[in-house]
Amino acid sequence: MTNSAHPRPVIAIDWGTSSLRGARLGTNGQVLESREFSRGILTVPPGQFEAVFYEHFGDWMQAEAALCLISGMAGSRQGWQEAPYCPCPAGFAELGQHLLWLQPHRIALVPGLSCMGQDALHTPDVMRGEEVQIFGALQLAGRDSATLVLPGTHSKWVQVEHGRVTQFSTFMTGEVYALLSQHSILGKTLDLNGAFDEAAFVQGVDQSQTAGSVLHHLFAVRTLGLFERLSAAALPSYLSGLLIGEELRQQTVSADAAPVILIGNNALTLRYTLALQHLGIACQSLGAEATWVGLFALATAC
Amino acid sequence: MTNSAHPRPVIAIDWGTSSLRGARLGTNGQVLESREFSRGILTVPPGQFEAVFYEHFGDWMQAEAALCLISGMAGSRQGWQEAPYCPCPAGFAELGQHLLWLQPHRIALVPGLSCMGQDALHTPDVMRGEEVQIFGALQLAGRDSATLVLPGTHSKWVQVEHGRVTQFSTFMTGEVYALLSQHSILGKTLDLNGAFDEAAFVQGVDQSQTAGSVLHHLFAVRTLGLFERLSAAALPSYLSGLLIGEELRQQTVSADAAPVILIGNNALTLRYTLALQHLGIACQSLGAEATWVGLFALATAC
Numbered sequence: 001m002t003n004s005a006h007p008r009p010v011i012a013i014d015w016g017t018s019s020l021r022g023a024r025l026g027t028n029g030q031v032l033e034s035r036e037f038s039r040g041i042l043t044v045p046p047g048q049f050e051a052v053f054y055e056h057f058g059d060w061m062q063a064e065a066a067l068c069l070i071s072g073m074a075g076s077r078q079g080w081q082e083a084p085y086c087p088c089p090a091g092f093a094e095l096g097q098h099l100l101w102l103q104p105h106r107i108a109l110v111p112g113l114s115c116m117g118q119d120a121l122h123t124p125d126v127m128r129g130e131e132v133q134i135f136g137a138l139q140l141a142g143r144d145s146a147t148l149v150l151p152g153t154h155s156k157w158v159q160v161e162h163g164r165v166t167q168f169s170t171f172m173t174g175e176v177y178a179l180l181s182q183h184s185i186l187g188k189t190l191d192l193n194g195a196f197d198e199a200a201f202v203q204g205v206d207q208s209q210t211a212g213s214v215l216h217h218l219f220a221v222r223t224l225g226l227f228e229r230l231s232a233a234a235l236p237s238y239l240s241g242l243l244i245g246e247e248l249r250q251q252t253v254s255a256d257a258a259p260v261i262l263i264g265n266n267a268l269t270l271r272y273t274l275a276l277q278h279l280g281i282a283c284q285s286l287g288a289e290a291t292w293v294g295l296f297a298l299a300t301a302c
Numbered sequence: 303m304t305n306s307a308h309p310r311p312v313i314a315i316d317w318g319t320s321s322l323r324g325a326r327l328g329t330n331g332q333v334l335e336s337r338e339f340s341r342g343i344l345t346v347p348p349g350q351f352e353a354v355f356y357e358h359f360g361d362w363m364q365a366e367a368a369l370c371l372i373s374g375m376a377g378s379r380q381g382w383q384e385a386p387y388c389p390c391p392a393g394f395a396e397l398g399q400h401l402l403w404l405q406p407h408r409i410a411l412v413p414g415l416s417c418m419g420q421d422a423l424h425t426p427d428v429m430r431g432e433e434v435q436i437f438g439a440l441q442l443a444g445r446d447s448a449t450l451v452l453p454g455t456h457s458k459w460v461q462v463e464h465g466r467v468t469q470f471s472t473f474m475t476g477e478v479y480a481l482l483s484q485h486s487i488l489g490k491t492l493d494l495n496g497a498f499d500e501a502a503f504v505q506g507v508d509q510s511q512t513a514g515s516v517l518h519h520l521f522a523v524r525t526l527g528l529f530e531r532l533s534a535a536a537l538p539s540y541l542s543g544l545l546i547g548e549e550l551r552q553q554t555v556s557a558d559a560a561p562v563i564l565i566g567n568n569a570l571t572l573r574y575t576l577a578l579q580h581l582g583i584a585c586q587s588l589g590a591e592a593t594w595v596g597l598f599a600l601a602t603a604c
Contacts, residue, residue, distance in 0.1 A: 117522075119509070119512050119513075119514075120512070121505075121509070123509070123522045123525065123526065124522075124525040124526070124528070124529045124531070125521065125522075125525055126525055126528065154487075154521065169514070169518050170518060170521040171515065171517040171518050171521070172486070172517050172518075172520045172521055173517050175486055175487065176478075176482075176486075176517060176520075179481040179482070179485055179486060180478075180481070183481055183485055184474070184477055184478075184481060185456075185477065203423075207421070207423070207425070210421050210422070211421075211552060212421075212471070212552055213473065213516070213548050213549060213551060213552055214515070214516060214517070214548075215473040215474050215475050215478060215516070215545070215548055215549055216471050216472060216473050216474075216549075218474045218478075219427065219456065219472040219473070219474055220419075220425045220426075220427075223425065223426040223427055223428055224425065224426070226426070226428065227426045229426070243517070246515050246516075246517055247515060247517055247518075249515060250513060250514055250515055
């Protein structure tokens with residue numbers, strides 16, 4: 001992984017389930033132009049990926065010798081073409097060796113990572129797209145070992161040792177929050193238009209650390225509303241605190257370890273920062289730029 | 303609570319969120335006739351409860367001196383009229399004293415129960431309808447102290463000591479199962495038409511007892527499908543085992559305690575019986591008849 005100038009124009013694409021983002025990068029990796037579309041892979045009929053790609057980025061690809069790397073769910077079975085998972089432990093070099101070329105030396109899919117869990121049954125886990133953010137974030141933070149957290153629909157907790165991802169775990173925190181707040185009985189009591197309420201959020205984090213199951217704690221979102229102990233506008237923050245707190249509950253990050261690296265949008269990393277600090281765990285945040293840094297580094301190594 | 307013959311015809315009604323059930327009981331509490339309609343309170347416009355009631359049970363109410371008791375969500379804020387919760391500890395006598403008479407000595411709503419949790423914040427919990435099943439089940443089992451479990455959309459774990467409900471906890475197990483299997487990404491991998499798979503269910507129960515959060519374990523429903531370690535038809539049973547196992551994970555029932563009393567339909571009590579026995583906890587099951595027994599006993603005491 002180097003920062004050396006890259007002689008070819010690099011087009012970095014992050015094609016996820018619900019969105020399609022791209023950046024045209026300069027010879028030092030700087031973002032010259034970026035675009036974002038609501039054209040996640042779920043909106044693309046089979047066989048139409050190439051057409052959709054050129055429709056949105058064809059002009060960029062006209063540059064002589066343009067090199068395009070695509071990360072995310074575009075490499076899944078439901079995507080452009082399946083790029084088999086790269087098994088962990090895996091580092092930046094393994095990722096580069098497993099690129100799936102759609103057009104030789106011109107367009108490639110970045111594979112996701114898989115790992116076998118540390119439980120007795122070695123339950124598998126997978127990621128697609130986060131691997132690029134991880135290596136980008138490590139470069140930005142100047143570290144080669146870290147615990148990284150990528151909050152989102154499916155949060156990832158990742159262990160990196162000496163530049164290689166050794167183990168990771170997915171938590172369905174974001175999706176469970178969306179389901180409960182929009183489709184469950186809890187949705188009848190809470191007001192999703194309420195502003196973020198830090199006190200209610202921290203109260204939820206605290207409650208999640210007490211004995212009993214999250215399946216029980218969740219019902220308090222209803223009863224605290226029913227008994228007017230929390231306002232309808234504060235309940236979404238309380239629910240968020242409960243679920244993020246549950247995700248953090250059994251993490252084995254010691255308080256004197258190096259700061260956890262959080263990667264994500266501001267709204268989410270703010271909540272995780274609050275929860276982690278409340279539990280005495282230091283952290284630092286990085287934004288979506290990690291994706292472009294990671295893809296540029298991969299392109300540089302091609 | 304007695305079994306003595308009751309001189310007046312008793313109409314027992316269980317009016318919940320999604321269904322309306324009724325039974326006409328004989329002088330010894332035996333079910334003479336029963337009816338069930340898809341007319342839960344969510345289908346009834348405000349002000350129409352009396353009309354809907356007479357539409358379905360008016361003929362039964364023509365019997366001279368008929369006495370009707372109604373339990374369930376009909377007594378909630380969204381129901382016929384709000385019957386305020388009876389605070390725990392509460393026994394059969396307190397329940398009888400807090401009946402809300404809609405027509406004096408003729409039609410009454412049975413109140414639900416509330417309790418304050420044993421956590422530092424005394425988070426409240428509530429039930430409506432289950433209280434009648436609890437007292438009915440105790441009578442059927444000939445016990446006045448027990449741990450009772452009422453599986454369902456919102457499972458209830460209940461402590462009864464010397465005939466009084468002292469504490470209970472709600473778990474959103476059934477609702478979370480429905481949301482995840484029907485509306486989450488997990489729904490894309492699992493086949494809800496699969497028959498119940500006992501081995502996969504028990505595998506889920508085992509996984510739920512291991513370290514880590516249920517928010518992580520849930521993602522295995524996706525990856526075990528993706529890696530073809532479980533068939534699509536077996537995945538719903540695995541998910542069910544994970545969630546029921548999570549509900550059971552921190553229960554403090556000791557293996558040498560008297561059997562837990564399970565109240566519910568056959569399909570659900572079978573799963574809870576499997577999970578409890580797998581974890582070394584003895585149990586006995588009772589069906590919906592507990593509702594009629596409980597309402598008849600309340601009517602007898604009027």
